[in-house]
Amino acid sequence: MTTKVHISEEGRFWEPEKFPLIIAGPCSAETEEQVLKTAHMLAKIPSVKAYRAGVWKPRTRPGAFEGLGEKALPWLQKVKQETGLKTAVEVAKPEHVSLALKYDVDILWLGARSVVSPFVVQEIAEALEGSSVTVMVKNPVIPDLNLWVGAIERIYSAGIKNIMAIHRGFHYFEKSPFRNAPMWEIPIELKRLMPQLPIVTDPSHIAGRRDLLQQISQKALDLEMDGLMIESHENPDCALTDAAQQITPESLAKMLGDLVLRQKTGTPDFQSQLEKLRTEIDKLDGELLQILAKRMEITDEIGAYKRDNNITVLQMKRWANILSDRLSIGTHLGLNQSFLEDMLQLIHNESILRQTQILNNKKDGKSSKD
Ligand code: PEP
Numbered sequence: 620m621t622t623k624v625h626i627s628e629e630g631r632f633w634e635p636e637k638f639p640l641i642i643a644g645p646c647s648a649e650t651e652e653q654v655l656k657t658a659h660m661l662a663k664i665p666s667v668k669a670y671r672a673g674v675w676k677p678r679t680r681p682g683a684f685e686g687l688g689e690k691a692l693p694w695l696q697k698v699k700q701e702t703g704l705k706t707a708v709e710v711a712k713p714e715h716v717s718l719a720l721k722y723d724v725d726i727l728w729l730g731a732r733s734v735v736s737p738f739v740v741q742e743i744a745e746a747l748e749g750s751s752v753t754v755m756v757k758n759p760v761i762p763d764l765n766l767w768v769g770a771i772e773r774i775y776s777a778g779i780k781n782i783m784a785i786h787r788g789f790h791y792f793e794k795s796p797f798r799n800a801p802m803w804e805i806p807i808e809l810k811r812l813m814p815q816l817p818i819v820t821d822p823s824h825i826a827g828r829r830d831l832l833q834q835i836s837q838k839a840l841d842l843e844m845d846g847l848m849i850e851s852h853e854n855p856d857c858a859l860t861d862a863a864q865q866i867t868p869e870s871l872a873k874m875l876g877d878l879v880l881r882q883k884t885g886t887p888d889f890q891s892q893l894e895k896l897r898t899e900i901d902k903l904d905g906e907l908l909q910i911l912a913k914r915m916e917i918t919d920e921i922g923a924y925k926r927d928n929n930i931t932v933l934q935m936k937r938w939a940n941i942l943s944d945r946l947s948i949g950t951h952l953g954l955n956q957s958f959l960e961d962m963l964q965l966i967h968n969e970s971i972l973r974q975t976q977i978l979n980n981k982k983d984g985k986s987s988k989d
């Protein structure tokens with residue numbers, strides 16, 4: 620995948636070399652008092668640069684608290700005047716965009732439910748045209764990197780230059796301690812595709828509960844994410860939305876203070892040792908690939924042999940034996956069982972696919988690629 624999005628660093632309102640960008644604030648704006656009290660407490664934490672508060676809340680079922688809408692926007696204006704923090708709200712419709720801009724909100728974000736719909740994203744993008752606001756694009760609820768990239772491209776094509784991505788985790792069917800599985804490989808791939816795009820991790824929506832926030836935040840920084848967006852409420856247990864994952868500004872200050880910031884590069888000695896180790900890895904990867912190619916060649920030979928003797932491709936007994944034998948060798952060598960299972964399954968799937976193609980080649984008398 621390639622992309623034409625080029626984010627400039629001009630609009631940065633934080634100093635990445637000093638501390639990652641911290642955005643904090645309640646899940647929802649509930650009362651003027653709650654909004655201002657929380658903001659004043661957060662403004663005392665030097666790394667907090669922006670204040671989030673949901674005003675239009677996307678709720679899964681109707682009847683729950685859906686946010687106060689326009690009524691809460693003057694409170695955010697006050698936050699800005701009284702604390703100097705930038706303000707941020709979620710927008711899900713063109714009307715939200717025009718209201719948020721009318722009340723001078725600095726940062727608008729597209730929520731995870733909106734980003735799954737290119738129609739919704741396009742409408743929001745068109746409403747943003749001509750504005751110089753900063754826009755953050757959350758990852759879509761489902762783990763589809765293309766949808767995330769597509770939404771960023773639509774916002775970029777509307778002329779928005781200051782764009783950030785928010786990683787808030789993905790819906791996942793298997794049991795997991797998280798509300799939304801982080802699937803770190805997806806934001807990492809986004810970083811590879813768009814190296815200048817700041818990615819802010821949202822540990823609150825990944826965790827769904829307070830006790831996991833610290834470890835997720837640390838992991839985000841260890842993986843070179845550019846910031847954190849954390850839900851913070853002056854009285855979290857009484858919050859109208861997402862109570863279990865919100866923390867007080869005091870707990871946030873403690874949590875941020877406990878984070879370990881690591882360097883991206885080291886001393887010349889460290890770099891040269893690292894280069895040596897990387898050269899070894901490059902060589903081993905080359906050997907691994909050659910061995911894999913050789914293995915596939917032999918698989919093809921077996922495939923042709925099975926075909927000529929009219930034998931089925933999938934041999935369950937042989938596959939079961941391979942799996943238990945390789946798992947036993949691999950785990951003895953210190954390799955992780957589930958990594959081995961995934962890797963062997965991938966190799967086996969590819970072998971079956973190649974052998975099925977060989978079988979079809981003969982039937983059609985031509986290559987299955989034709
Ligand atoms: C939120 O940030 O409060 C929110 C609703 O997030 P998401 O779109 O990630 O669910």
Ligand code: MN
Pocket residue numbers: 646647850860861
């Ligand atoms: Mn929330």
